[in-house]
Amino acid sequence: MKMKKVMALCLTAVVGMGVLSGCGSTKSEFRQYAKCAEVKDYDGIEYVPTSREVTQDQIDEKINSFCTDNNVETKDYDSVIKDGDDVNINYVETINGEEKAKNDDEAGTSIVMGKDALAPGLDEQMIGLKPGVQKTFTITYPDDYSDTTVAGMEAKFDVTINYIKITTTPEYTDDLVKSATDGKYTTTEDYTKYLTDELQKDTDKSADSTDRANVLKAIKEKTTFTKYPEGEIDAYVKSVMDNIESSASQYGIGVQTFLQYFYGYTDEASFVSYLQSTVESVMQEKIVVSSIALEKDLVANDKETDAYKQKLMDDNEVDEDTINSKYSASDLKFYATEEKVLDYLMGTAVQVDSTEASSEDASEDGSTEAESTESTTETASEAE
Structure with missing residues (x-):
């Protein structure tokens, strides 16, 4: 199922960047994955619904x-502006006599008092005034201001206060x-x-x-996974990193900055390690699905693959061109096969309640501990 999420449309997670392209489209290619592990005892899997x-x-x-x-918005032209009010204004900002920014169109700009959305210290000078006022305000940007082009500089804002926007939520x-x-x-x-x-x-x-x-x-x-298709994990990781480098370039920032901003990773090596483990986990699911599909003759045919494609289009409310741009034909065949495998597995799976599952887990832990103790005792006896 993670593979489905990985390839989901509009997915922002990094593993969505083409990690699973090239899934097997023929039985021989399914065998390429199935031979990487012996998948058995998959009938009657217990799960807590x-x-x-x-x-x-x-x-x-x-x-x-x-x-x-269905909020109703009205314009208040009479009240005194207070902290937290949503105020609509027009303004022109100048620095050293040169125009820096402005909004003088009919729609104006809405700013919430106290947020300092336009400039630090501007809002507090507007509090206590009323709509209709035209006034020039002076502010000084801090030396450590995020926009380094204006940091430490004095700016003047010629402001026209248009109205206070009142938002009312209607009753149900x-x-x-x-x-x-x-x-x-x-x-x-x-x-x-x-x-x-x-x-x-x-x-x-x-x-x-x-x-x-x-x-x-x-x-x-x-399942014990003995190997993975040669070179695929490295190829997928490289593909994702290439995409990240391209995206970072489009934003005009370095890869390190991109990874930290979008994914929270402070160094590239840690991210690559995460990516490798994620792709490996996805590959394991791919191997399991391929193995069961071959053993139970569940590889999707063309009709089933087309039906799956149509379902994707319906569920995501997109056209065929969009699906084709996100999925290869082999991707679609694999995911259609995965659905058939999951249908089969759920048909044999056994529902248990959480108490029963916890009891079984405890029993297994106790059994493992007993076996470990027995093994230790035998080893000690042999040493004597």
Whole structure:
């Protein structure tokens, strides 16, 4: 399942940058991965099913979001500006008599008082004034200001205060529901039911995905991987690093800065190590899927692959050209095969409750400890 996430459309995680391109499209290529490990005992895998409960808090959150999406904005031309107000202005900034920045169009610029979004110290000079005021404010940028081109310099802002923007969140009423849905739903009861049903669908879909991932993970964890297709991991890592170098260049920054800003890694070596382990884990899933697909004759045919492609288009609301730009034909065949394998595994998997699973884990730990003690005793006796 991680492989699916890796290649998901618009995925921002680094392993999404083409790591899995070139998945096997013929049975001989599936065998290339299957020979890297002996996958067995995959029928009857036990797993704790993911909760599918939709809570009242989740429903309330959806209702609140619906109300917020329908916020009503009004313009206040009379009140005194206070800290936290959203104020619309036009301005011209000059430094040493030269224009530095401005917004003099009809839409204006909205700034929240106290955030110092335009310049440090500007907001506090506007607090206490009213819309309609035109005034020149003087500020001095700190010496350590992030924009080094203005750090330590004095600037003047010619400001026209247009209005204070007031945002009101409407109450959840029948009238709001009817208006916001263009009459499709007419009561809060009907719309709450719709929200609940949609939440349940999303929860069920997420739970299905998690359960399938957990079963596949359990098989992977009990499999010994003796090798990986020669050169593939290094090739994938190189491909990702090449993409990162290209992206960093487009941003006009170095690779190190790019990695730290986007992925939180302070050195390239640590990132490459993470990348290698991630690709290795993904490769293990690829090996498991290939092995089971061959043994159970589950390699997807062209019709099944086309159906999977159509599902991708429907689920992501994109056209065929977008899918083709993200996935190769062999990618699609592999993922269609993976779906068939997961369907098979879930058909044989056994649901257990968390108490039962914990009890079994404890039993296995005790058994392992006993075996370890017995082995130690035998070794000591032999030494004597």
